[in-house]
Amino acid sequence: MRFSLVVPTLNRQVEVEAFMQGLDRQTFRDFEVILVDQSGTDLFDDIVARYGRKWPVKHIRSDVRKPRHACNLGAREAVGKLIAFPDDDCIYEPDTLERVDAYFQKTDDQGFITGAVLNLDGAPTAMGRWLKQSQPLDRHSIWTGLIEFNFFMPRDLFEQVGGFDENLGPCTPFGSCEGPDLALRLMSAGAHGYHDRSLLVRHMDKSATINGARAYDYGTGMGYVLRKNHASMRTVLTFFIRPLGGTFLNLLRRKSDQATYFFRTLQGRLAGYFSTEARRIARHTPRENIS
Structure with a gap:
């Protein structure tokens, strides 16, 4: 097979x-x-x-x-x-x-x-x-x-x-x-x-305006995986700066739904990255393959 x-x-x-x-x-x-x-x-x-x-x-x-x-x-x-x-x-x-x-x-x-x-x-x-x-x-x-x-x-x-x-x-x-x-x-x-x-x-495409709770939920997964696998500072900053920029850009455009989506994404990534579980598992994961 x-x-x-x-x-x-x-x-x-x-x-x-x-x-x-x-x-x-x-x-x-x-x-x-x-x-x-x-x-x-x-x-x-x-x-x-x-x-x-x-x-x-x-x-x-x-x-x-x-x-x-x-x-x-x-x-x-x-x-x-x-x-x-x-x-x-x-x-x-x-x-x-x-x-x-x-x-x-x-x-x-x-x-x-x-x-x-x-x-x-x-x-x-x-x-x-x-x-x-x-x-x-x-x-x-x-x-x-x-x-x-x-x-x-x-x-x-x-x-x-x-x-x-x-x-x-x-x-x-x-x-x-x-x-x-x-x-x-x-x-x-x-x-x-x-x-x-x-x-x-x-x-099927997922809506660009998914609700804030789902955006936060998705964000926690990325943050956790970044920390767990010892992502480089370049990678971490890339995926924290992007939703921050999206938040401010959409506030300037007066697109509140999109701004909320990006802000909740950022909140989720931060929560996952700094979570107790992410810190714990990172301590037990080898660092030799950091990019």
């Missing part, structure tokens, strides 16, 4: 159906899907039965409603040489897996690869700032070059670093940046990363 695709989901039948339809259009077909179902219902039984006739589908039920716990749970059942963790509401382009396979064939299954994001209409995403060209990743560019649902790696490397940090992501105190954290730990273990602009996955 070449690919194991671990998909955590909770009550999103329509989205999972669309994801499976995208897989049915893949030009590369050597994969399994591990659906980690946190719904506690039989909502996905029909989807599992229908698509299980096309490729292997493992249906794992979990009582823990925590996406990165679900990823680690599903990964323990994976048999593919390569592993990925697509969101249940993303859609692969027809050549996504073919491109990933070609990359790892060329590199002898070393390191990891990530790519770009399109919205569901096929246009460039409005979700944040992203690298404009294909390039190797370092501990600074990882923050604008990686997205969790378009992130592929050898399964043995994922297992070597202990999988996802389950204290990160939705339903945790630190609500984002599980992907950068995993990638930074892969780099610390000696893996190289690459951002391929032609490796595309579709995902």
Whole structure:
């Protein structure tokens, strides 16, 4: 088996159906899907039965409603040489897996690869700032070059670093940046990363005016991961200054909703960076790979 695709989901039948339809259009077909179902219902039984006739589908039920716990749970059942963790509401382009396979064939299954994001209409995403060209990743560019649902790696490397940090992501105190954290730990273990602009996955755009609570929640994850992985002062200042600038710029433009979003993002990043948990784990994390 070449690919194991671990998909955590909770009550999103329509989205999972669309994801499976995208897989049915893949030009590369050597994969399994591990659906980690946190719904506690039989909502996905029909989807599992229908698509299980096309490729292997493992249906794992979990009582823990925590996406990165679900990823680690599903990964323990994976048999593919390569592993990925697509969101249940993303859609692969027809050549996504073919491109990933070609990359790892060329590199002898070393390191990891990530790519770009399109919205569901096929246009460039409005979700944040992203690298404009294909390039190797370092501990600074990882923050604008990686997205969790378009992130592929050898399964043995994922297992070597202990999988996802389950204290990160939705339903945790630190609500984002599980992907950068995993990638930074892969780099610390000696893996190289690459951002391929032609490796595309579709995902619904998130509103630029998400509420302040969610902005704060996302911010705490970034702050925690920056501190945990001993980010350089250049990286820390970059991601503290940007929301500060966004706050003042939008106040001058009298865009109060946007100003609130940037301010709450800054508050969250500061809270995560200076949290007791971030300080504690940073003391026990080696510093030799600081960029």
